[in-house]
Amino acid sequence: MTHKRIKPAFKFWFQIGDNYVFGEGAYELLEQIREKKSISAAAKVTGMSYRYAWALIKEAEEHLGEPLVKAQKGGKRGGKTEITEAGLSLLGKYKRLKELMAEVCKKELPKN
């Protein structure tokens, strides 16, 4: 039995019906927007183009039927951006579930 080096891995996302709605990319982007209050700055940090980042958010919002971000002041591109309550709730759920899954992966694999 040489399973020692084997480690469990997982990918995690939210879906509605069979539609992918929100995964790791959107999570990291929104986390950065929350922190930096700027879509362009968040896109830069996560290695996305502004256009891609914007599309990612808009697509998730369309599936969810509600906004995830809102302008704090100024225009779309220049002004500050905030995460909505719905966005914060989604971020929190994603993070919590991902942590719980990571715990399962760490704890439950018997070493033999």
Next chain:
Amino acid sequence: MTHKRIKPAFKFWFQIGDNYVFGEGAYELLEQIREKKSISAAAKVTGMSYRYAWALIKEAEEHLGEPLVKAQKGGKRGGKTEITEAGLSLLGKYKRLKELMAEVCKKELPKN
């Protein structure tokens, strides 16, 4: 807040280092081999060609450094096939971890 219809989904696999070693396809195939004691019958049920099923097993065995199946009697193709102890152990771990992850997905998403 209209997150009610959102459901978490996940994909789960084993890896060694950064190498994918064993995932859903291999799991389903091995489960069927365990039941039917035949690679061809298991391949048929899981919708794989015999060649693909055989390659999937061989690749996993190479990564793991030990056999997952063994001939019970007769030749490779005609005779019965058994899962090795290592294979059974891997199947068990995969199943258990997958169930625990599914539990996380079911229980921990607050409904709001």
